[in-house]
Amino acid sequence: MPLPLLEYSQIAQNARVKSYSVGSEEDPRRSPEGLRRSPQDMDALIERSYRQIFFHAFKVDRDAALESQFRNGQITTRLFIRGLLLSPRFREGFYRCNSNYAMVDQIVGRVLGRKVNGDGERLALSILIAQRGLEGCVDALLESNEYLDRFGEMDVPQQLGRVLPGNPGGELPFNQQAPRYTAYWRDAQSKRAPAGPFRGTRSWGSTPHMVMGTDVMAPGPVPVQVSPTWKNGQPPRLAMNLWLLAGGLGALELVRVLLTTAGAMLSTGSGG
Template identity: 50%
Template sequence: MALPLLKYAPTTQNSRVAALRVGSDEDPKAVSLDKALNREDQNFVIEAAYRQLFFHAFKVDRDRTLESQLRDGQITVRDFIRSLTLSDTFTRSFYNLNSNYRVARHLVEKLLGRPTYGKSEEIAWSAVIMTRGIRGAVDDILNSQEYLDNFGYDTVPYHRNRVVGSRDLGETPFNITTPRYEAYYRGILGFPQIVYTGTARTLPERASQRRGGFPQDYLPWVRTLPALRTRGGTSGNTSIDYLAKVPYRSLGR
């Protein structure tokens, strides 16, 4: 039995309010197919869809059949987004490697273009995933009034942010706040891995030359000091009565 979507209250009104600043680098960038006049513009729409869902799509992750159908007008951008979300790449790289809570958070961020309204919304969508699977959750999100009001049928979902006067930057991109793998699978896969592809810098030869002042240069001289010599297998200053050598001063003097 499929459970209805649980009620959750918005924790912020940012996604419901239009941006207050115009012409900023933080303003959302909408990519729509109805404005694509040539093949180059259509390719830009397709690339935007791949970046929104996968952040980067390799050649093996691309679906040429779907791309051809989108160019020919057989499917809409909304259908293209749905097929990519239900593709083997998403299932293998996102759904199978994360919990239902994290998948729900990822779907809301990528498809609705906003952060989740706290843990309550993650629980609500994870219940849909638990009862109806990933397909049911994707269908409900794409059929929701929020998605249709903001993106419609021909606009690629994007990060909807609000820039206010008291903040210099907008919200952090979702690929940073919600990486592809959670901490458990990042540990198994050995992430993060630091791969340096540049040229290693080496110190010049003159840097290895000693110019005095190194403690290692004084070790031979320190070993010859009388205080470090041993007599009969024991230290030379162990038989000295230091208390007897302390001068005595009486109170009457």
């Protein structure tokens, strides 16, 4: 039985401040009512949705089938946002590159347009991701009263309260606050190593390292994680064949250069 969502307290942040100022470009943009919108309106909504979720999406990252459903009125803006969050592009570019805690910051900022309410909300939603996966967390936020009251079925989420009247400067745009991946993914990738004689350790140097499960510093080789793309201690067959082909061609070229040089030296000596 899954655990219920943990309770947490809200914190003070710009997104909770109601604005009574004259409208500006920082205010939430209201989408045209109804599902029958002009092609120009649909183009604008789609571009804003991609920008909110990915900040920038290349042509190859776009989901033509999902866009077609949205343009034809088969799904609402909220369901279009859901499709982008569960797309292979988001899973590979964000979900795969972050811990559950970091994913909470990513999803809350993109879906609800605000920061996380401290470690309490971060812990509660990270447990939800561990239990129900990315889809469970996305559905919980998109079906929440906060999202429906703020954006409804038709509006594209956006960062709220980035600039408040009377403040000399506003908050950074969310895409600058939360980059696609952090040192967590960089460090995990740096520990990957080829299989074979280096399997399981990084053999150079004797840098002390933490023994797993203890607070003891141990000298010697540092354990590393073997790349999952290598099977049975061997690289992919295509990579191996290409490497062997390159090695064979290099050897033939080296022999040709040596024979050519030797022939030139002999011809020069006989001519003298």
